[in-house]
Amino acid sequence: MNIFSLxxxxxxxxxxxxxxxxxxxxxxxxxxxxAPRRHxxxxxxxxxxxxGLVSFVVGGRVLYALENxxxxxxxxxxxxxxxTALFDQWGGLVVAAIMAFVYGRRIHxxxxxxxxxxxxxxxxxxxxxxxxxxxxxxxxxxxxxVPWAIEQWGALRHPTQIYExxxxxxxxxxxxxxxxxxxxxxxxxxxxALTSASRLVIEGLRGDSTLIxxxxxxxxxxxxxxxxxxLIGLDYQQRLDHKKE
Amino acid sequence: MQLILRRSLYxxxxxxxxxxxxxxxxxxxxxxxxxxxxPQKGFLAPEFKLETSDGHLVALTDYRGKAVLVNLWxxxxxxxxxxxxxxxxxxxxxxNQGLIVLGVNSTIEDDPxxxxxxxxxxxxxxxxxxxxxxxASNLYELRSLPTxxxxxxxxxxxxxxxxGPMSEALLxxxxxxxxx
Numbered sequence: 001m002n003i004f005s006l007x008x009x010x011x012x013x014x015x016x017x018x019x020x021x022x023x024x025x026x027x028x029x030x031x032x033x034x035a036p037r038r039h040x041x042x043x044x045x046x047x048x049x050x051x052g053l054v055s056f057v058v059g060g061r062v063l064y065a066l067e068n069x070x071x072x073x074x075x076x077x078x079x080x081x082x083x084t085a086l087f088d089q090w091g092g093l094v095v096a097a098i099m100a101f102v103y104g105r106r107i108h109x110x111x112x113x114x115x116x117x118x119x120x121x122x123x124x125x126x127x128x129x130x131x132x133x134x135x136x137x138x139x140x141x142x143x144x145x146v147p148w149a150i151e152q153w154g155a156l157r158h159p160t161q162i163y164e165x166x167x168x169x170x171x172x173x174x175x176x177x178x179x180x181x182x183x184x185x186x187x188x189x190x191x192x193a194l195t196s197a198s199r200l201v202i203e204g205l206r207g208d209s210t211l212i213x214x215x216x217x218x219x220x221x222x223x224x225x226x227x228x229x230x231l232i233g234l235d236y237q238q239r240l241d242h243k244k245e
Numbered sequence: 246m247q248l249i250l251r252r253s254l255y256x257x258x259x260x261x262x263x264x265x266x267x268x269x270x271x272x273x274x275x276x277x278x279x280x281x282x283x284p285q286k287g288f289l290a291p292e293f294k295l296e297t298s299d300g301h302l303v304a305l306t307d308y309r310g311k312a313v314l315v316n317l318w319x320x321x322x323x324x325x326x327x328x329x330x331x332x333x334x335x336x337x338x339x340x341n342q343g344l345i346v347l348g349v350n351s352t353i354e355d356d357p358x359x360x361x362x363x364x365x366x367x368x369x370x371x372x373x374x375x376x377x378x379x380x381a382s383n384l385y386e387l388r389s390l391p392t393x394x395x396x397x398x399x400x401x402x403x404x405x406x407x408x409g410p411m412s413e414a415l416l417x418x419x420x421x422x423x424x425x
Binding site: 009013015065068072077078079081085086137154155197201203204205209214216220221223227231235239 | 247248251252255258259262263265266268269270271272273281282283285287288388389404406407408411412413414415417418421
């Protein structure tokens with residue numbers, strides 16, 4: 001048994017969630033250290049995260065129930081089920097973002113500085129998700145003959161989960177070495193730019209992409225558009241810095 | 246000067262990204278598309294042939310064209326035991342619409358004498374297959390019990406649920422998807 005198989009056996013689903021929880025814990029620690037340097041109140045930031053987390057859990061489940069209303073109407077108790085599959089992840093994220101934004105405004109948290117303080121958490125979560133993909137075999141690569149290909153799902157494939165791990169670790173490293181005197185929002189926008197750029201590259205090597213318009217990968221197009229917005233944001237910030245100097 | 250250099254760099258990055266989007270497009274839709282048998286969503290369900298407790302041979306290929314739920318379980322596993330009545334209830338509700346449930350007992354790691362009493366006690370009517378040599382468990386890379394595979398009429402796995410017990414809503418959501 002190689003180290004790859006051993007890792008997959010230890011963290012096979014649903015135990016792969018441990019990796020995400022571990023990443024969240026490390027990310028929170030990094031963000032808590034970062035917050036004072038970005039002049040963000042730690043208690044307020046913790047409350048914001050709690051609001052976001054509860055909104056994510058409740059929002060994701062309620063949206064899923066609404067999307068499958070006829071089924072949940074027959075067994076309403078299922079809304080309290082512990083099955084994590086009964087969950088709309090993207091819907092939960094949108095609800096969490098909206099609720100955190102509204103709560104942040106109410107307690108007068110500075111938006112961009114708060115996002116900067118939370119960036120190490122986002123970047124570490126990305127690493128945890130990449131490791132969970134490796135454990136579960138999700139987000140797998142397309143078939144290839146490259147020497148570093150791995151045997152997965154009946155074929156030799158690009159180790160896209162490993163590419164994802166390397167890219168997310170590099171992103172976190174680049175975030176952590178940034179000067180804390182950077183303009184508010186710089187670290188967050190840099191994280192968005194780096195993450196979308198790596199997704200744009202890695203998605204092209206995946207074997208499970210959702211295809212649109214006759215073969216184009218939907219996630220790649222979304223990543224390219226997000227990268228475009230992030231680079232415009234970085235350019236705007238650097239122009240402001242230039243004017244200040 | 247710095248501004249021009251920076252903007253040029255950003256433009257090159259975006260242009261390279263756009264080129265990569267076109268180069269890596271999957272024009273033949275050849276990514277997986279259910280051609281390879283593997284125990285993963287989007288792949289062809291691996292074939293197996295197992296005996297039932299009364300000696301009948303049952304093969305997954307016998308049910309090609311039907312929606313199939315393959316549930317891997319064992320009598321010693323509490324979530325497996327807990328979800329069996331719900332699976333039976335949904336089997337009764339959907340079997341007229343072409344749903345087949347195959348309860349694959351991981352007999353290699355179970356007490357064979359405990360299977361029949363458990364089936365009788367819970368009034369299970371769908372076929373219970375005995376995976377005596379671990380053939381199906383290996384093919385389906387079983388790592389946790391229970392694990393359920395929802396297989397569409399085309400033989401492609403539409404969802405994999407690891408762990409349990411599955412709630413009624415989860416079962417129905419996935420069954421509705423495979424009986425389409």
